[in-house]
Amino acid sequence: MVKTVRVAAAGDIHAGTADGDRVREAFARVEEQADLVLLAGDLTQHGQVDEICVVADACRDLAVPVVAVLGNHDWHSDRPADLVRALGEAGVVVLERTHTILPVGGVSVGVVGVKGFVGGFGSQWANFGEPLFREAYAETTRDVDGLERGLRAIEGCGLRIVLLHYAPCEATLVGEPERLWLVLGADRLAGPIAAHRPNLVVHGHAHHGSFEGDVDGVPVYNVAVHVMGREFWVFELDAARQTPQLPLTVEES
Numbered sequence: 001m002v003k004t005v006r007v008a009a010a011g012d013i014h015a016g017t018a019d020g021d022r023v024r025e026a027f028a029r030v031e032e033q034a035d036l037v038l039l040a041g042d043l044t045q046h047g048q049v050d051e052i053c054v055v056a057d058a059c060r061d062l063a064v065p066v067v068a069v070l071g072n073h074d075w076h077s078d079r080p081a082d083l084v085r086a087l088g089e090a091g092v093v094v095l096e097r098t099h100t101i102l103p104v105g106g107v108s109v110g111v112v113g114v115k116g117f118v119g120g121f122g123s124q125w126a127n128f129g130e131p132l133f134r135e136a137y138a139e140t141t142r143d144v145d146g147l148e149r150g151l152r153a154i155e156g157c158g159l160r161i162v163l164l165h166y167a168p169c170e171a172t173l174v175g176e177p178e179r180l181w182l183v184l185g186a187d188r189l190a191g192p193i194a195a196h197r198p199n200l201v202v203h204g205h206a207h208h209g210s211f212e213g214d215v216d217g218v219p220v221y222n223v224a225v226h227v228m229g230r231e232f233w234v235f236e237l238d239a240a241r242q243t244p245q246l247p248l249t250v251e252e253s
C-alpha cells in the first residue's frame with residue numbers, strides 16, 4: 001500500500017488570455033510528478049471567465065485530481081460563480097469553506113479549502129466601529145468557522161491538508177512590507193489549524209513573502225509562484241506520520 005502522497009501546489013498563477021501555452025505546459029509537466037494538485041487562489045489576473053478558461057482547459061484532461069480555492073483577483077469582476085462553474089466543468093474541485101476527501105494511492109486525503117480574508121496579526125483589526133469594518137471582521141469569522149467545520153469533517157483522514165489564499169501566520173509574509181500584512185492574512189485563521197493540526201497548510205497571495213513558516217509547529221508554505229520561483233512545488237507527505245513535523249520532505253519540481 002502506497003504511504004507517500006505527492007502533493008503539487010501553486011498559488012497566484014494569474015493566468016491571462018495569452019498564457020495558454022505556459023499554463024498548459026506547466027500542468028502537463030506536474031501531472032507526471034504528483035498524485036494531487038492544489039491551487040491556492042489568484043488563478044486569474046482579473047477574475048474574467050476567459051482567463052479562468054485558460055486554467056480550466058489545462059486541467060481538463062489531467063489524470064490527477066485538482067483542488068482549488070479562489071483568490072481576491074478571482075473575485076475582481078464579481079463573477080466567482082461563473083469561475084467556479086468553468087473550473088467544475090473541467091473537473092476541478094473548487095472549495096469555498098468546504099472540504100473534499102479523495103482516495104489517493106490507498107490513502108484518504110482530506111482537503112479543507114477556504115479563501116480567507118483580511119484581518120492582520122496581533123489584533124490589527126477589531127470587531128468595532130462602522131458597519132463596513134464590522135462586516136469585514138464577520139467575513140473573516142465565516143472563513144474561520146468554515147475552516148473549523150472542515151477540519152472536523154476530515155478528522156479521520158490519513159492525510160489532512162488546509163488550502164488557503166490568505167496567510168494564517170506572519171512567518172510566510174516576511175519580505176512583504178509590514179504595513180500590508182493587515183490585508184495579506186489573518187491570525188484568526190490559525191486557531192483551527194493549531195487545534196486540529198493538519199499535516200500541511202498552503203497559501204498564496206503574498207508574492208514577496210517567504211516560503212516556509214508554521215502555526216504552532218504545523219507546517220505552512222507560501223506557494224505563490226513568485227515566492228517559489230517555479231511553477232509548482234511537490235511535497236511528499238508520509239501518511240504513516242501521525243503528527244506534522246518540520247521540515248517536511250520537500251522535493252523540487
Ligand SMILES: [Fe+2]
Binds near residue numbers: 206
Ligand atoms: Fe496574487
Ligand SMILES: [Fe+2]
Binds near residue numbers: 071072204205
Ligand atoms: Fe491575492
